Amino acid sequence: RGPGPSDGATGRYKPPATETNxxxxxxxxxxxxxxxxxxxxxGLMLKLKWCAWIAVYCxxxxxxxxxxxxxxxxxxxxxMLSISAVVMSYLQNPQPMSPPW
Amino acid sequence: xxxxxIFIALLFIPWSFALAKYDEFEDGDDIMEYDDNDFAxxxxxxxxxxxxxxxxxxxxxxxxxxxxVELEGQDENQEDFDDADAQEGDTESEPYDDExxxxxxxKPDASHSKNKDPITIVNVPAHLQNSWESYYMEILMVxxxxxxxxxxxxxxxxxxxxxxxxxxxxxxLLESNFALVGDDGTNKxxxxxxxxxxxxxxxxxxxxxxRVCCEGMLIQLKFLKxxxxxxxxxxxxxxxxxxxxxxxxxxxxxxxxYVFAVGTRKALVRLQKEMQDLSExxxxxxxxxxxxxxxxxLAILSEMGEVTEGMMDAKMIHFLTHYADKIxxxxxxxxxxxxxxxxxxxxxxKLPETKKTLLFTFNVPGSGNTSPKxxxxxxxxxxMVIYCIDKAKKFRLNREGKQKADKNRARVExxxxxxxxxxxxxxxxxxxxxxxxAEKERIMNEEDPEKxxxxxxxALRREQKKLEKKQMKMKQIKVKAM
Numbered sequence: 001r002g003p004g005p006s007d008g009a010t011g012r013y014k015p016p017a018t019e020t021n022x023x024x025x026x027x028x029x030x031x032x033x034x035x036x037x038x039x040x041x042x043g044l045m046l047k048l049k050w051c052a053w054i055a056v057y058c059x060x061x062x063x064x065x066x067x068x069x070x071x072x073x074x075x076x077x078x079x080m081l082s083i084s085a086v087v088m089s090y091l092q093n094p095q096p097m098s099p100p101w
Numbered sequence: 102x103x104x105x106x107i108f109i110a111l112l113f114i115p116w117s118f119a120l121a122k123y124d125e126f127e128d129g130d131d132i133m134e135y136d137d138n139d140f141a142x143x144x145x146x147x148x149x150x151x152x153x154x155x156x157x158x159x160x161x162x163x164x165x166x167x168x169x170v171e172l173e174g175q176d177e178n179q180e181d182f183d184d185a186d187a188q189e190g191d192t193e194s195e196p197y198d199d200e201x202x203x204x205x206x207x208k209p210d211a212s213h214s215k216n217k218d219p220i221t222i223v224n225v226p227a228h229l230q231n232s233w234e235s236y237y238m239e240i241l242m243v244x245x246x247x248x249x250x251x252x253x254x255x256x257x258x259x260x261x262x263x264x265x266x267x268x269x270x271x272x273x274l275l276e277s278n279f280a281l282v283g284d285d286g287t288n289k290x291x292x293x294x295x296x297x298x299x300x301x302x303x304x305x306x307x308x309x310x311x312r313v314c315c316e317g318m319l320i321q322l323k324f325l326k327x328x329x330x331x332x333x334x335x336x337x338x339x340x341x342x343x344x345x346x347x348x349x350x351x352x353x354x355x356x357x358x359y360v361f362a363v364g365t366r367k368a369l370v371r372l373q374k375e376m377q378d379l380s381e382x383x384x385x386x387x388x389x390x391x392x393x394x395x396x397x398x399l400a401i402l403s404e405m406g407e408v409t410e411g412m413m414d415a416k417m418i419h420f421l422t423h424y425a426d427k428i429x430x431x432x433x434x435x436x437x438x439x440x441x442x443x444x445x446x447x448x449x450x451k452l453p454e455t456k457k458t459l460l461f462t463f464n465v466p467g468s469g470n471t472s473p474k475x476x477x478x479x480x481x482x483x484x485m486v487i488y489c490i491d492k493a494k495k496f497r498l499n500r501e502g503k504q505k506a507d508k509n510r511a512r513v514e515x516x517x518x519x520x521x522x523x524x525x526x527x528x529x530x531x532x533x534x535x536x537x538x539a540e541k542e543r544i545m546n547e548e549d550p551e552k553x554x555x556x557x558x559x560a561l562r563r564e565q566k567k568l569e570k571k572q573m574k575m576k577q578i579k580v581k582a583m
Contacts (some may be wrong), residue, residue, distance in 0.1 A: 053242045060246065064253050064329045067301050097238040 032062035036078045040085035049089045049097045055082035249330045256327030257302045264305040266473030280311025302328040314355040314494040321346040343465035351457040355494045358506045362402040364430030369402050378436040381513050396425045407502040420485040429462040
């Protein structure tokens with residue numbers, strides 16, 4: 001085995017290539033973020049409760065899959081939007097959600 | 102409140118109602134008598150009477166006064182009757198006219214509705230029912246969210262524990278081989294942090310450096326997404342395992358020029374399609390390693406036979422055979438540039454940068470249900486990595502091999518240049534046109550007419566020279582051809 005530590009030149013940490021190429025990384029958090037926003041807009045505009053609930057789920061999934069380097073502001077805004085969609089749907093129409101069957 | 106209500110009712114009851122009642126009384130004389138034993142009738146009547154007695158007493162006093170003053174005044178007397186009737190509505194079932202109840206519909210309605218109208222039970226809307234049961238869908242949703250959050254916390258912690266278990270197991274070996282263990286790139290000086298770098302809830306990085314022959318080693322612990330409930334459910338259908346990816350970047354002088362890979366057949370087929378270097382240099386399909394004593398699960402991709410011969414020494418074979426179940430792929434390449442990039446036409450004019458790299462992908466045993474103890478079984482694999490680093494440094498191709506390798510690389514480069522020839526030409530052409538345009542603009546913008554003229558002449562002369570050169574070239578080519 002080689003002489004070991006002291007002889008080698010020390011290089012610095014370079015982030016792996018995938019970080020510089022986010023398209024190669026898992027696109028799940030971005031998709032879920034977008035989907036969450038779309039659903040919450042649908043829920044708000046069309047007053048559909050189930051849309052708003054799905055939006056909440058989407059923003060949770062996006063948060064769980066997010067990279068630590070990603071902006072928390074984006075996550076928070078999508079989360080707040082979905083919560084507001086749920087709240088507004090219930091304020092406008094306090095009836096409980098009816099199942100589709 | 103009740104007293105007030107009675108009083109108001111007494112004030113507003115239409116006296117026509119009293120008229121009708123009055124008709125029942127055949128004699129006017131009876132009125133007098135009625136005054137005397139005003140409330141004799143009321144003694145047996147409903148309990149409500151008892152509460153009304155104080156009010157009644159007052160009214161009767163009034164009535165008596167009025168009765169004595171005006172015998173025939175029906176207005177006053179009606180108060181009596183109203184009172185009586187109001188209280189006796191329940192007990193007396195007398196026929197009545199609808200007209201009499203124009204301004205006073207509530208009480209008679211209450212008493213007579215049973216007789217007249219069928220009871221319609223109104224459907225109270227669900228949200229006014231005040232029962233939680235009607236909101237079962239919402240409760241379901243919230244329960245789902247809570248389950249997701251619980252799973253997130255549990256999954257995150259499990260991944261964390263696994264990562265630290267791995268690191269604790271491997272720390273000693275790494276520290277004895279590398280000067281710098283753990284670096285997140287933020288400090289100005291290269292100091293060992295001795296910690297994993299958490300990129301995600303399921304990806305942990307570790308950078309080791311400071312060893313002879315290699316620039317550095319990046320270890321990525323790619324765990325399963327235990328923190329995402331969707332992923333957990335998907336994995337129930339399709340089991341997957343945690344992976345440890347190790348990428349060793351070699352110094353230029355410490356590795357010869359060859360491309361070689363060994364791993365599971367499935368992984369190699371995929372890599373051959375995806376990886377730039379494997380697809381270009383290893384054109385054959387993955388071959389079985391049975392010749393060298395490798396188990397059937399493993400296959401070999403190599404640039405040339407000599408490399409395989411050189412790589413498959415006894416120790417290597419020992420490693421590969423013993424830990425075959427944990428090995429996904431091992432790739433040695435001097436032309437490593439990552440996966441094939443999706444290039445747009447006309448964009449790529451240069452070959453991607455290559456680096457001499459050793460890549461290892463290991464599967465953590467347990468197929469998803471790993472425990473921190475399983476991390477110990479990966480330690481021998483790290484020893485294998487260290488061994489491979491040294492081996493790559495020692496292994497040199499002989500003259501023939503080197504020639505072949507150089508030829509291969511030249512071939513690849515040529516192919517690439519051919520492909521991009523058109524694009525490069527176009528790029529050069531556009532650059533020339535840009536220059537011309539810039540010059541013309543300069544001439545146009547020149548205000549001094551003299552200067553303008555001079556510049557134009559200079560441009561004309563240049564053009565003429567170029568044309569002459571081209572003609573000369575053409576002539577030369579013609580002469581040569583002849």
